Amino acid sequence: MSEEKRTKRDVRLVLKRLRKEEERLEKELNRVQDDYERVERLSDHLEYGGFVDHKRTQAKMKAILTRYPVRAKEEFLSRGAGMAAVPFAFRESVCATLGASSRMMLMRIADGAPTRKFDGPWSKVAHDIKIRYFNLRMLFEGKDEVSYNEEDIRDWNNSETVNNSKYAICSNLDVLTHSFHGLNRLPNMDKKGHLPTLLRRAQIERLTVMEVSYFDTYLPYISPWYLTSVEISRCKFKSASPLSCWLKKVLENKCLRTFVVYDNSVEEPVQEKDNLEDAVYNLLAKRDEFDFLVHSQDLSYFCISRNDSIADLSVTFVKRYLNYWTSSVEGSFRMRLNLKGSCDGEEEVETIKQLYNFGSDGTLRHASGRAEARITVICKSVVLMLERTFREEFY
Numbered sequence: 001m002s003e004e005k006r007t008k009r010d011v012r013l014v015l016k017r018l019r020k021e022e023e024r025l026e027k028e029l030n031r032v033q034d035d036y037e038r039v040e041r042l043s044d045h046l047e048y049g050g051f052v053d054h055k056r057t058q059a060k061m062k063a064i065l066t067r068y069p070v071r072a073k074e075e076f077l078s079r080g081a082g083m084a085a086v087p088f089a090f091r092e093s094v095c096a097t098l099g100a101s102s103r104m105m106l107m108r109i110a111d112g113a114p115t116r117k118f119d120g121p122w123s124k125v126a127h128d129i130k131i132r133y134f135n136l137r138m139l140f141e142g143k144d145e146v147s148y149n150e151e152d153i154r155d156w157n158n159s160e161t162v163n164n165s166k167y168a169i170c171s172n173l174d175v176l177t178h179s180f181h182g183l184n185r186l187p188n189m190d191k192k193g194h195l196p197t198l199l200r201r202a203q204i205e206r207l208t209v210m211e212v213s214y215f216d217t218y219l220p221y222i223s224p225w226y227l228t229s230v231e232i233s234r235c236k237f238k239s240a241s242p243l244s245c246w247l248k249k250v251l252e253n254k255c256l257r258t259f260v261v262y263d264n265s266v267e268e269p270v271q272e273k274d275n276l277e278d279a280v281y282n283l284l285a286k287r288d289e290f291d292f293l294v295h296s297q298d299l300s301y302f303c304i305s306r307n308d309s310i311a312d313l314s315v316t317f318v319k320r321y322l323n324y325w326t327s328s329v330e331g332s333f334r335m336r337l338n339l340k341g342s343c344d345g346e347e348e349v350e351t352i353k354q355l356y357n358f359g360s361d362g363t364l365r366h367a368s369g370r371a372e373a374r375i376t377v378i379c380k381s382v383v384l385m386l387e388r389t390f391r392e393e394f395y
Contacts, residue, residue, distance in 0.1 A: 003223050010094070017086060035064055091125045096167040097203065097226070099255070103129075130165040136198065137174040139189050140212045144196065147189040168202040173222075175209040196221050206258075209235055216242040224250040229258035236265045240309030244274040247310070251279040254286060259302045266308040273311040276304060277320075280313065284337070285324060303340035305381060313341030315348055318375070318384050322356055325373065325386060326366065336387045343382040349375055365389075 001009075039061075046052060095103060106126040138148035153171055176186075199221035206229040207222060209215060213236040220242075230250055237243050243264070250256060259280070280302055304313045318341060343349060352375060358364045364373040374385045 003225055007225065010090075014086075014094075021085075032068075035067070039064070086121065088125070091122060092129060095122075095126045095129045096131060098126075099205075099228075129167065132165045132168040133171050134168065134202075135172045135174075136170050137176065137186060137189060138193075138195070138198065139178060140175050140195070140215065140218075141177065142214045144194055146193055146195045146198070148191050148193055148198065149187045149189040150191065151187070169226075170202045170204045172206045173199075173204050173208070175207075175212055175215065177210075177212045180211050205229070207231070209233075211235065214238055219243065219246040222246075224253055226255075227253060228255050230256070231258065231260040232264060233260065234263045236267065237309075238266070239268045240266045240270050240274065244276075244309060247276065248279055251276065251283050254283070256283065257300050259304075261307060261310060262303060262305040264307045264310075270309045273307075273309055275311045277311070277313060277317045280304070281317065281320060281324075284321065299335055300337045301340075302338070305340065305342055313339060315341065315343045315352070315382055317341060318382055319352060319355075322352070322373065322384070325371075326356065326364075329368065336385065338386075339384040341382050343377060343380060345380065346377050349377050349382055 042052075042057065095106065098106065103126050107123050109120070109123055132152065134150055134152050136148060136150050138146045140146055195218060199218060203226040204222055205226060207227060208229075209232045211234045215235060216237050216239065224246065227250055230247075232243075243266075247261065251259070284302075302313070304310060306312070318339060321339065352358075353362070356364055356373075358373075358375070362374055362376070364375075366372060369389070371386060371388050373387075376383050376385075
């Protein structure tokens with residue numbers, strides 16, 4: 001079963017469990033409200049001196065009290081109490097796959113007893129879980145065995161507990177080769193390891209692959225669903241298909257912030273270049289809604305250029321995204337988005353400036369007054385820069 005199918009299965013399982021729990025609690029709440037209204041009417045009746053069969057009424061009150069015993073604080077029926085039935089291992093594994101900001105939000109939800117922090121079934125797990133964060137650099141020479149260096153980048157509370165945690169996140173993975181310029185400035189890579197094992201053992205957030213050859217068969221070992229940044233440059237692949245197929249999966253990830261693919265060659269003949277413009281456009285358009293919800297402050301950069309098997313982002317794509325941006329209500333919700341593609345020269349970009357009425361200062365202001373665009377040419381590459389001009393409030 002693929003990672004995507006497992007994720008969808010887990011999400012459906014949680015939704016089903018939550019739906020059942022919601023139905024159960026709704027029935028219980030309706031019963032409480034009915035009892036409350038009946039007893040409230042009885043209280044008013046007594047207050048105004050109405051006739052009451054005291055023995056019968058006392059018996060009814062005792063019966064109702066048995067339904068609602070006094071709860072100890074530990075047994076408080078909170079909003080999230082029903083989720084305690086969800087297995088702990090499942091809650092822990094879900095928390096381990098979340099990003100740091102999402103885990104922080106989960107810690108703050110009020111699913112426990114009032115006035116108690118980190119008391120509920122989800123907030124407590126999100127607070128208590130220990131995750132080891134590390135950077136990984138490796139030298140790849142076309143074989144399963146690689147030399148690598150690994151260093152922890154975050155430890156808190158008890159560092160030994162964190163280092164021995166069963167959950168780990170690779171914040172940065174750099175795949176290099178001996179010919180990489182600047183290798184002598186990096187820490188010694190004196191450890192030996194099995195590459196597929198190293199790639200599978202932890203979710204990877206940022207991936208950089210530079211100047212390596214024949215990494216084709218190892219891309220599938222890297223899950224695309226956790227990546228926030230991907231840079232693949234000056235690499236050589238045996239065939240076009242593995243790279244294109246994997247990159248298309250990466251572009252389905254809404255959390256992706258940086259996507260840089262340039263100067264990559266392919267050994268086998270390429271009949272037709274793959275065009276990823278639709279995938280990039282759909283990602284950016286969908287992510288605007290996502291970023292608006294979470295008030296994203298992240299910088300984003302997308303570049304596809306000079307690859308043997310993948311078509312460059314073109315001027316047509318830039319115009320398409322400008323159409324989307326100018327017609328959107330708020331403009332770009334990100335702090336800054338840079339798009340870099342290819343063009344024939346200054347004249348092509350000047351035509352775009354005239355078409356969209358860029359100002360004399362080279363700036364196009366969004367109708368909302370909350371964002372602006374700039375477009376320039378750098379070495380036969382068109383660069384579109386979209387930026388917010390107001391500060392987003394956090395809620």
